[in-house]
Amino acid sequence: MNKSWNKFGGVAVSAQTEFLEVVKNQMAQVPAESGIVVSAYEGVTDKIMNAMDEITEGEKTTSQAVNKAFKPVEEAVLEKYEAIPGNTEAVRKAFTDELYELKKIIWDGTNADLSPREETYDLRDKLIRRLGEGSTRKGTAALLLAHDIPAYDLGEIMAGEGKRVHEKTQSGIMETLAGIDPRNRELIYVAGGDIGGLPGGIVSAIGRSYSDTTAVDFAVASRELDEGSGGAIFWKPERGMMTADPRLLDKSVNTPQILSDISLYEALEVARSGSSLLHVQALELAFREKINLRLKGVATPEEGGTTYSVSDVPTKMPFKTIASHPHDCLQLDISEVAGEPGVNEYLGKIFGEAGISVNDIMTEGNTIAFTIPLPKDDADKKVLRAKIRDIQSQFTSIKINAVRRNISSEWDQESMANVSVVGSELANQEGLLSGITTALSSAGINIEQVSQTKRQHRLSFYVPHEDREQAVQIIHMAYFDRAKEYRELMLKQLAAAGALLSR
Numbered sequence: 126m127n128k129s130w131n132k133f134g135g136v137a138v139s140a141q142t143e144f145l146e147v148v149k150n151q152m153a154q155v156p157a158e159s160g161i162v163v164s165a166y167e168g169v170t171d172k173i174m175n176a177m178d179e180i181t182e183g184e185k186t187t188s189q190a191v192n193k194a195f196k197p198v199e200e201a202v203l204e205k206y207e208a209i210p211g212n213t214e215a216v217r218k219a220f221t222d223e224l225y226e227l228k229k230i231i232w233d234g235t236n237a238d239l240s241p242r243e244e245t246y247d248l249r250d251k252l253i254r255r256l257g258e259g260s261t262r263k264g265t266a267a268l269l270l271a272h273d274i275p276a277y278d279l280g281e282i283m284a285g286e287g288k289r290v291h292e293k294t295q296s297g298i299m300e301t302l303a304g305i306d307p308r309n310r311e312l313i314y315v316a317g318g319d320i321g322g323l324p325g326g327i328v329s330a331i332g333r334s335y336s337d338t339t340a341v342d343f344a345v346a347s348r349e350l351d352e353g354s355g356g357a358i359f360w361k362p363e364r365g366m367m368t369a370d371p372r373l374l375d376k377s378v379n380t381p382q383i384l385s386d387i388s389l390y391e392a393l394e395v396a397r398s399g400s401s402l403l404h405v406q407a408l409e410l411a412f413r414e415k416i417n418l419r420l421k422g423v424a425t426p427e428e429g430g431t432t433y434s435v436s437d438v439p440t441k442m443p444f445k446t447i448a449s450h451p452h453d454c455l456q457l458d459i460s461e462v463a464g465e466p467g468v469n470e471y472l473g474k475i476f477g478e479a480g481i482s483v484n485d486i487m488t489e490g491n492t493i494a495f496t497i498p499l500p501k502d503d504a505d506k507k508v509l510r511a512k513i514r515d516i517q518s519q520f521t522s523i524k525i526n527a528v529r530r531n532i533s534s535e536w537d538q539e540s541m542a543n544v545s546v547v548g549s550e551l552a553n554q555e556g557l558l559s560g561i562t563t564a565l566s567s568a569g570i571n572i573e574q575v576s577q578t579k580r581q582h583r584l585s586f587y588v589p590h591e592d593r594e595q596a597v598q599i600i601h602m603a604y605f606d607r608a609k610e611y612r613e614l615m616l617k618q619l620a621a622a623g624a625l626l627s628r
Contacts, residue, residue, distance in 0.1 A: 128160045128314065128353040132340035137360050137423040138261060139167040141208055141268060147360060147426045148274060152313055156275045160314040160347075162340040163265050165257035166205050170333070172198045173256055174504055177239040177249065186237045191228045195256075199224060202260045209264065211271045216263050223255055241329060250326030254281070258317030258336065266315045277305070277312035284322040290330050291342055291410060294320040298346040316343065332480070333505050337404035341411050341418070348416075356417045359403060364422035365431035366392070366402060368605050369447040373597045379606055384431050386438040387445055389418070391547055394583040398484055398545045399450025399498030405482060408433070437549040443557060443604045444548030444584075449597045451590055452484065453497045454537045455513060457520060460491035462530055469493065471525055479512045484543060485576045485585060496543065496587065510538070541573060542593035545585040546600065552581040560615050561586065564603045570596050 131152065138144055152159035164170075176194040183190050202220055206213050230248065231239070239245050262278060269276035285296030297320055305314075318336020319327050327335050340357045347353030367381040374381055387395075389412040396405040403420065411418050411433065421430035462468050469486065476483050476495060487494045497513065500506055513536065520532040551557065558575070565572060565586065574587040588596050603611040 128343075128347045129158055130160045130162055130340050130343045130347070130353070130357045132162045132318070132337060132357060132359045133164065133265075133423070134336075134359075134361050135164040135167040135169070135261075136362050138163045138265060139205065140423065143423050144360075145268070145272060145274075147423055148269065148313070149272075151426060153274050156313040157311040160316065160343060161265065162316050162318050162336060162343055163258060163261045164318050164334075164336040166201065166261050166264070169198060169201050169260070170253065170257050171504060172201055173253055177252065180231065180237060181239045183237055186232045186234060188228070188232045191232045195224065195228055198256055202256070202264070205261075206264055206267075209268045209271055213267060216267045219263060220256075220260050223259075227252055227255065241326075243325075246324075246326045246329065249328070250321060250323070253326070253328060254317070254319040254321050258319040262315055262317040269313065269315070275312040276315050277309045279305075279314050279316040282316065282320055284320050290323060291338075291345075293323060294339065294342045295346045295349070297322070298343055299350055302346060302350060302352065331406055332404070333500070333502065334401065334404040335406075337407035338410060341407050341414070341416055344416050345410070345414050355414070356419070357411075358419045358421060360421055360423040360426075361402075362423065363402060363420065364425050364428055365420050366395070366446060368442075368445070369597055369601050370449070373449060373594050374601060375598045379598055379601045381601070382605065383428075384445055385429060386432045386434060388437045388549065389433050389435060390437070390580075391445060391549060391582055392433050394545070394547045395446060395448045397482060397498070398448040398543055398547070398583070398585065399452070399500075400448050401501055403433075439549060442548065442550060443554060443608070444546045444550050446547050447544065447597050447600055448547055449542055449544045449593050451499045451539045451542050451593070452587075453499060453510070453513065453539060454494055454541060455497065455517065456492055456494045456535045456537070458491060458533045459493050461532065462525055465525055468525060475516055475519065475523075479516055481509065481512055481516070485574075485587075487574055487576065496541070498543070499539065539590050541587050542590045542596075543585045543587055544593060544596045544600065545583050546604075547583045549582055551584055556615065558584065560603070560611070561600055563615070563618070564599050564611070565596055568595060568599050570599070 133144060176198055179194040180186060206217050239249060241249060259281060266276045266278040279301055282297050282301050284293035285300050287293040287296050318339045320339060323330045331338050344353060344355050344357045348355035365383040366387055367383055369381055371381050389408060393408045393412060396408050415435050417435060418433035419430055422428060459468060473486060481497060484496045484498050500509060517534050517536060520534050523530055562572060570588055570592045572586050572588060576585045
């Protein structure tokens with residue numbers, strides 16, 4: 126028995142017709158070879174977060190206040206259950222009983238503050254795990270069984286032994302998989318994307334979209350048990366990774382292409398620039414553990430999608446994709462610590478310890494700037510900026526080389542955006558930097574900063590936030606839509622420049 130793990134996001138699993146078509150055509154024929162990992166139904170996690178915020182902002186946790194706060198969660202889940210054919214009384218009762226139990230814990234408590242902190246992590250984790258992925262896991266198993274698809278609900282999985290987060294999650298998964306009755310091993314496993322019992326809760330440990338990472342943990346655990354080849358398929362609304370985000374392109378001049386292959390390292394460069402197509406920690410884990418991934422469209426299962434492979438797959442393109450995302454920028458005045466050894470590393474470590482991904486670190490004279498890619502979700506953005514605010518307060522008095530220092534900072538929110546071209550092909554490209562800067566400047570777009578990674582798989586241009594869509598459109602037109610014409614133009618310009626220099 127070799128399990129291949131299939132991750133369905135909240136949008137994908139909520140689209141029951143498309144979801145069932147994928148399962149019937151891709152998994153039901155040989156159920157023993159398939160496992161499913163689900164996110165919470167679309168919008169449910171946000172409703173749980175909103176309920177916790179509403180309770181926190183209230184004066185006391187009466188039963189009426191708690192019931193009111195969680196009513197949207199209850200309605201959203203039960204609406205999905207109503208779409209399941211046949212008798213759903215058992216799954217509905219299991220959810221409502223669990224919801225009542227969790228609400229009772231809140232209103233019986235003495236503290237109405239459910240904000241994330243040490244004394245609330247365990248309860249917050251239970252609310253998110255059981256009402257989010259837990260309710261979706263149960264509903265998904267019920268949906269498959271209602272359509273005569275053999276399914277087995279793996280139940281709630283708790284973290285096991287280990288020093289690091291993924292050691293804990295993988296050992297917990299292995300314990301669950303190893304303990305399954307042999308009679309159920311021929312069924313399609315259905316798992317929630319949450320793992321309970323992590324210090325601080327799974328959201329704090331990994332961040333939102335954690336179920337992407339959990340799917341990779343399942344692939345690693347199956348490989349360790351010799352029950353899988355160590356791979357995961359992500360079924361999402363997107364048909365695959367493309368040469369640029371279609372939402373940023375002008376349909377009258379731009380035609381995005383689906384990439385059939387991209388390496389995990391290249392995909393990491395895209396994710397670290399701010400893309401949320403696959404969770405950056407899922408890609409980091411797959412890269413470290415050498416796990417091949419695939420991204421496929423839940424509405425277009427017949428298409429190949431995009432393979433994320435351990436090795437580079439060179440193409441004849443100038444690069445593979447253009448990534449662009451809004452960034453915040455935190456600039457620090459380091460004049461007081463000029464000459465101190467290890468300053469950059471020390472400052473960068475503070476971001477790492479806070480769980481903040483930094484895209485680029487730029488130093489200019491007495492200023493060091495950290496560019497921080499922003500998530501697309503407003504709730505996630507709020508959490509990230511709370512962390513930045515905390516870091517900013519820390520810089521007013523920090524100890525560097527045993528001496529207390531004061532570093533002033535300036536925080537610009539969404540003042541700039543990165544436009545990155547990504548691909549292993551960049552290492553062998555001559556004149557590409559000149560070509561892109563020429564294209565952007567000809568459109569009147571000012572480039573504020575340029576950076577390139579050491580392995581030359583990513584070249585980033587920082588432009589004013591309001592120019593980022595136009596910048597993506599121009600680069601795509603120059604290098605994908607009208608690449609031959611643009612190359613000929615650039616060759617003429619280079620020839621003219623060479624002739625001028627030879628005089």
